Amino acid sequence: MSRSEARAPPAMQNVTRLPAANSVPASRQPPPPTAEDEEDANSYDSDDATTLSMLEFSLLYEEEKNELHCNIIKAKGLKPMDSNGLADPYVKLHLLPGASKSNKLRTKTIRTTLNPVWNETLVYHGITNEDMQKKTLRLSVSDEDKFGHNEFIGETRVVLKKLKLNQKKTYNVCLERVIPVRCTAGAGLKDDEEGEERGRILISLTYNSQQSHLIVGVVRCAHLAAMDSNGYSDPFVKIHLKPDMGKKAKYKTQIKKKTLNPEFNEEFSYEVKLAELAKKTLDISVWDYDMGKSNDFIGGCQLGITAKGECLKHWYECLKNKDKKIERWHVLIWFHLPNEVISLPSSNR
Structure with a gap:
């Protein structure tokens, strides 16, 4: 890997950082759930199965630069989340396993729409071939709420070892209503993060x-x-x-x-x-x-x-x-x- 390539600037001007999270040892008392926990584990209505929400995105792993490029293109037919029958959606990326803040990226929020268009590229730097064999990319769509907790709309996951090196692949998939495993967040990032x-x-x-x-x-x-x-x-x-x-x-x-x-x-x-x-x-x-x-x-x-x-x-x-x-x-x-x-x-x- 050349030095100039390794220094390529991050293409993430619109990234908003979310609270760090990690699993807490059983011997410790978990802290209260955070806003993000509430968003991810939010309950959902019985009519979710009839809602067909689609997410279009592309992935490209540049092996020489150790970079994973995630281009979030658009979504279609999202479930209405607000009283006006619309939503304020954004997409959050999360590399699994790994619950730390360093693994989380997100797009900008598109206001009042069920068919948002982002055309936004988020980049993970320092991703090795070993990471590509072991990790899964989770893409979740949520509704941003200025006056309360953000609400989970749906998600999809991509096993990265199935992605061919240096070849862009475009996905157009249905979002699933999955209740993610809840993680607890360490308030000071110092007590519960051994090995994170x-x-x-x-x-x-x-x-x-x-x-x-x-x-x-x-x-x-x-x-x-x-x-x-x-x-x-x-x-x-x-x-x-x-x-x-x-x-x-x-x-x-x-x-x-x-x-x-x-x-x-x-x-x-x-x-x-x-x-x-x-x-x-x-x-x-x-x-x-x-x-x-x-x-x-x-x-x-x-x-x-x-x-x-x-x-x-x-x-x-x-x-x-x-x-x-x-x-x-x-x-x-x-x-x-x-x-x-x-x-x-x-x-x-």
Whole structure:
């Protein structure tokens, strides 16, 4: 994957972020249902079976860019949801399995119609071939209610492994009235999200054999979990080469304001011999900057010999292919960190 392709800007100006959700361990008391829970689990009338609602959309997976393009075209014959006999529909996308906010995208709302036309493309970045084999795309249509809970109209699901690589496929399907499995939302995104996906990060690794330097590139992030009340975050990335190498072991990127898809394009260098590098671990963590108080941890990953999956493969390829830049996407997950207050230099604020 070329660097220019990996940095392709997200085509999601009209995306509205929805509350994060995840499954809560049985030993914990679930919090009250959220507005989204009420929307998804909303009861429905007995005449639903006679309502024929159609949704037209197309899917394209670009393997080289690791992008899944979802073009929401139009719907037809939606069930009336408002007193005027019409609806205010929008489409929400959700990759399953995975209930975190980083997996959810949505279109704009089309007002007062039962036959909305969106022609809107939403893009999932950092989607690997492995994801395509394991995940299902859920498309649900709902009615937006300014004065109450949004109401569920119908949904359809596409098993992504059936989609041919690099070939667009158009669907025109009936929406089903399915009561989705209810998920509960963690209020602070900190207590109940062990192992939950919180977004993805594109990292480049290069080992310069002439200078004995490891060059780490923080390229971009995609679909980060929102940590602020405005539905966004102010993300920055922190990297740490361990075992500790003193002050030179830690670096931070600049802060990107009010975004869930930041582009950093920053590189950091570690002076370390190749034999020593094989014994080290690179901690990568993404944070939401909060002025005057502790920054919020969004998610992280670890690269190194003790890592697994793509993280191990990326590290091994770097060690094996000296002087060659290797770029890979990595999943950011929630894991517990020691209590830490991070103060950034004034130049980053």
